[in-house]
Amino acid sequence: MNYSKRYYVLFVIILFVCTIVACEKLLPKAPNEDEILDGPVEGLSESENAQFFAGDIAFNDEVFTPQTGLGPYFVASSCGTCHAGDGKGHPFSTLTRFGQNDSTGNQFLSMGGPQLQNRAIPSYVPEQIPNGAAFTKLTPPANTGLGFLAALTDAQILSNADPNDINGDGISGVPNYISPPSYFQPQWFHQSFNGKYIGRFGKKAAAIDLLQQTVNAYNQDMGVTSIFSNTEPSVNGVQSPYGDNVPDPEVSSSSVLNVVFYLRTLKAPVQRNQSDLNVQNGKNIFKNIGCDKCHISQWTTNQSDIIALSYKTFYPYTDLLLHDMGMDLDDGYTEGIAKTSEWKTPALWGIGLSKNSQGGQYYLMHDGRAKSIESAIQLHGGEGQNSRQQYNLLNNADKEALISFLESL
């Protein structure tokens, strides 16, 4: 080998070695654990990790098409469409429910209620809100930490209920009692109230457990049938005589159950900047002005069939109860026993990361109308009015501290 050849071979070897060494440094780093919402809870077994992964694929990667069961009437074509990064949704994927403004029950079920399928596959015409129906728009919530909320006992939820405001604090949280679907199987921690059960999920707590929430999402959001709900959603009560030409059920029960497992085992959001004095001050203010009466910070699970969820303390900032939120948030739509102005206290964990799943902009409250945390606070009326008034009396530094605390969640 002459000098020239040796020179080139040496150059190539050096280049190769440098590339190998530089390799890792030139690849994108993983975001910090507290900057993202997705990922499993700690302590899952290997088989549970495998099921979590299967659920992750079904939730985030499985896209339905007209050939695989989408529609014919639908809102979105995949779970991930509405829950980017497992965070809060965007007005693009907001769904509409229609029905009654009184407690007589939804009179529009025979006309396609309660959920509007505002999109349709080609050749089909989407559903319209029937004349005379009350309706509300609901922005998709974040998915994280739902398994912890699902693992609470009914007794724990009821311990904070105060329907008659006996303690006189102006807060009268009540549970929503829901008639269970046929496939519902009560667990040891569920309590029956004349055949109804406490709802925990959804903006008005209309779903008892994550299986009901998931089955409804497949069916009502995507028009996908399962063994749990084997009929396509109708359009204004009229069932398409030909359906979508895809054999039912359109999604396997294992896919549905994998998604339920995925939702149960998504980690709880991790609070950031906990040592920041401003954040700590904000946390105290949150308590002092009474926000924590509904947004209860700390809970501890009981025994769960998933060991990683058993006896765990977590910080969702919700009581899972319905509260009258006043005129500004009264959409004139009832669901279960939830009145028009009543909404389930939304969990605040992960609120600071909402912008990362909402396109860089906050869309808060049930319909995304609040573009900032400040404006969300100002929309609190009814049982939240006292806290809002106290917030307005704070000086700017304290207001900023409170917002900092909320953004750290």
Place this chain on the structure above:
Amino acid sequence: MKKIFFLLILTTSIKCLAQKDSSFVNRIKPDTSKLNLNMDALYTRPFLQIGKLPLSLGGYVEANSSYFGTNGIREGLSFQLPRLTLFMSSTIKKRIKFLSEIEFEEGGRKISIEFASMDIELLPLLNLRGGIVMNPIGAFNQNHDGPKWEFISRPISATTIIPSTWNTVGFGVFGKYRRNNLTWAYELYFTNGFDDKIIANTENRTWLPASKQNTERFEKSFNGVPLITAKTAVRYKKFGELGISWMGGVYNKFEVDGLVIDKRRRIDLLAIDFNTTLPKIKTNVNIEWVWAIVDVPKTYSQQFGSKLQGGFLDIVQPVIRRKILGWENSVVNLVFRTEYTDYNVSNFNETGENIYDHLIAIVPGISFRPSSQTVIRANYRYHWQRDILGNPPALTAGFQFGFSTYF
């Protein structure tokens, strides 16, 4: 399948014979004396002429390795043989030619006829072509042979907006006019077209490559409406080549057994391509940009964009041109690609905000050509991909190393 094995054995046998008797097999080098255009890429390939057989053979192979990661999650080291392509050309009679290209992808899992057409030259300005053709939209779709490119990955806009390699069955005409330093050419084809999978696919976006799954397009049209593709290109010696192309047709099934089930929904693509070599410094610049307009039902989801656009810019700078490791006229190039692809150029109905769903990438690299027909290349790739809402981008980066060669 038997035929394919026969071809492989034939090709291998010829190679063996070539080692024994060089006069039996002649390597036909492409004619580079003329001002060739992208549309000439089919014929400006190296072929082997076998004795007095009226058949010329050729092909190319690509092999790569890659190490990628996205947002901290490493895919690890993997190796690919993305394609092995065989082509055959035959002059049946004076001014009547046949050329075909058979591609083996993913280690032979996918075997497809990329191109198989007969060309009849009536006049230099009027040639007839029929068979499986590569629609002349943009430049890359027709001029995509691996050994011609210094980059391991194909351009994203040229493979996901223009679904290269996009080929269908049809007929058309093409012609060329040459005078001094100028070449002008045109192409016009009527072929089978797309299908409705472009808005009904698991990518959850308007995705033209989904129509490639429909292999029935080589048997019959999805809706009976031809896809029309037209291109004109001009090359001036000191300026370079500029091409403008359009491809349009109806993509959906609007009628079944005489019953109207939907309106006719069009898809139209317009592309501009340009390439040149700067004098003195010999920098090669290659640009392609494409716009696509798709009639997506308004009652469908905005997830599926009705306007798409994207393109790439390649810069190839030769830095060493000399005998290297015993190979005469070897060239070392520093290369750089930047590309942008937007799958949804629109605003949300609900908020009026921009719909994102776009991707930006940069690809610096180095290539070594021991001969013009062989390239050994190393690329570093970094891309930022935003979802439809514009959330923080998924960051993907990695290294690629591989080679591609005609044989």
